[in-house]
Amino acid sequence: MCKGLAALPATCLKRVSQEEVRKWADSLENLIHHDRGLAAFRAFLKSEYSEENIDFWISCEDYKKTKSPAKLSPKARKIYDEFISVQATKEVNLDSCTREKTSHNMLEPTLSCFDEAQRKIFTLMEKDSYRRFLKSPYYLDLVSPPGAGCGPENCKRSHAHTLDCNSNIISQCA
Numbered sequence: 001m002c003k004g005l006a007a008l009p010a011t012c013l014k015r016v017s018q019e020e021v022r023k024w025a026d027s028l029e030n031l032i033h034h035d036r037g038l039a040a041f042r043a044f045l046k047s048e049y050s051e052e053n054i055d056f057w058i059s060c061e062d063y064k065k066t067k068s069p070a071k072l073s074p075k076a077r078k079i080y081d082e083f084i085s086v087q088a089t090k091e092v093n094l095d096s097c098t099r100e101k102t103s104h105n106m107l108e109p110t111l112s113c114f115d116e117a118q119r120k121i122f123t124l125m126e127k128d129s130y131r132r133f134l135k136s137p138y139y140l141d142l143v144s145p146p147g148a149g150c151g152p153e154n155c156k157r158s159h160a161h162t163l164d165c166n167s168n169i170i171s172q173c174a
Contacts, residue, residue: 025134031130038054040139041129044132053129056083056092057125060079063075076114084099084102098116
């Protein structure tokens with residue numbers, strides 16, 4: 001289970017301190033506002049084939065940073081088509097009222113047109129996938145003390161966790 005890191009470019013790897021990782025358990029906000037926490041959470045969701053919620057949340061955050069009014073409508077349409085529409089390729093689980101309100105907001109997109117849907121998806125992640133993440137090897141292997149993890153052989157050498165370019169968590173025994 002321990003994988004070597006020699007094949008990966010050094011620029012793709014970043015160590016995550018246990019102190020940082022422990023903060024991720026305080027709240028979903030702490031987790032997703034930390035680059036490596038977000039990558040770990042996304043890798044976990046990807047393993048469960050349910051990354052559409054975090055992808056939607058990230059897209060909404062990016063959308064809210066849009067400076068040009070001319071770009072609002074095409075960006076909003078892209079998000080709507082990808083996540084909200086009933087034919088969406090990565091449809092998120094929204095109640096009909098929120099979906100309808102968001103559809104109505106598409107008539108004249110503003111920076112806040114996805115706020116309610118984004119809040120609902122955040123709450124859904126907070127109550128469901130975030131709790132599963134905290135119980136998963138994706139989190140537990142990172143927060144475990146050195147020497148306590150790194151596969152079934154439970155190696156006793158130094159233990160570090162890194163994230164590769166594809167947001168995969170890699171345990172490494174030195």
